[in-house]
Amino acid sequence: MHDVNLLAVLVAGIVPMIVGMLWYGPLFGKRWLALMETTPEEIQEGFNPLKTYGMSFLLSLVTAFILAQLIADIAPGDVSSLGGGASAMVGVHVGLMALVAFVLPVAHQGVTFEGRKAGLAWLNVGYNGVALIGQAMVIAAWGV
Numbered sequence: 264m265h266d267v268n269l270l271a272v273l274v275a276g277i278v279p280m281i282v283g284m285l286w287y288g289p290l291f292g293k294r295w296l297a298l299m300e301t302t303p304e305e306i307q308e309g310f311n312p313l314k315t316y317g318m319s320f321l322l323s324l325v326t327a328f329i330l331a332q333l334i335a336d337i338a339p340g341d342v343s344s345l346g347g348g349a350s351a352m353v354g355v356h357v358g359l360m361a362l363v364a365f366v367l368p369v370a371h372q373g374v375t376f377e378g379r380k381a382g383l384a385w386l387n388v389g390y391n392g393v394a395l396i397g398q399a400m401v402i403a404a405w406g407v
Contacts, residue, residue, distance in 0.1 A: 264332065265331070265332055265335040265336070267328065267332065267335065267402075267404075268331070268406055269333040270405075270407060271327075271331065271402050271405035272324060272327045272328050272331055272402065273324070273327075273396040273404065274401055274405070275321075275323075275327035275330065275331075275397075275399075275401040275402050276320060276323040276324040276326075276398075277323070278323070278394060278397040278398045278401060279319070279323045279326070279394035279397075279398065280319065280320060280323065282390060282394045282395070282397060283319075283390060284298065286297070286389070286390045286393065287390070291386055291389075292309050294382075294386065295383070295386060298380055298382050298383040298386065299383065309321070317366045323394075323398075326395070326398060327398050327402065329393070330357060330358070330361065330395070330398055330399045330402055331402045333357050333360075333361070334353060334357050334399065334402055334403050335376045337353065337356070337357060337381075338403070350403065350404070351400045351403055351404040352403075353399075353403040354398075354399035354400035354401070354403030354404060355394065355396055355399070355400060356399075356403060357399040357403070358392070358395040358396030358398065358399035359392075359396065360399065361395050362391065362392045362396070363397050366388055366391045366392065367388060368393070370384040370385075370387065370388045371384075376389070394405060
């Protein structure tokens with residue numbers, strides 16, 4: 264396990280929250296609600312923001328930490344916990360690899376075996392891709 268820049272991990276942990284706010288809000292909020300076949304009022308029923316966003320942030324931190332480990336493994340000469348930092352392109356590379364290796368198969372399984380709507384799966388894959396790439400870019404550019 265590599266030593267990582269915990270401040271970079273913390274900042275990268277915030278990225279999915281910002282992306283999600285925009286993605287499921289002004290960018291694709293209406294489309295998401297239509298695909299979910301629900302209304303904003305129905306979403307709010309029983310919604311616990313502290314529990315929901317708290318767990319999401321915790322999992323975002325876990326993802327950022329693992330991305331930092333992967334970046335340190337993939338680009339050890341480019342990344343240093345003492346400064347330096349890899350180019351943001353290393354982050355794009357790692358984020359895309361994580362998307363293709365982990366997010367796409369799970370989304371495909373949800374559509375194929377669980378009967379989930381393909382449009383909803385692609386909307387979520389898009390969000391996850393932007394969030395993962397954003398997190399990895401922050402970590403790579405900042406320096407693991």
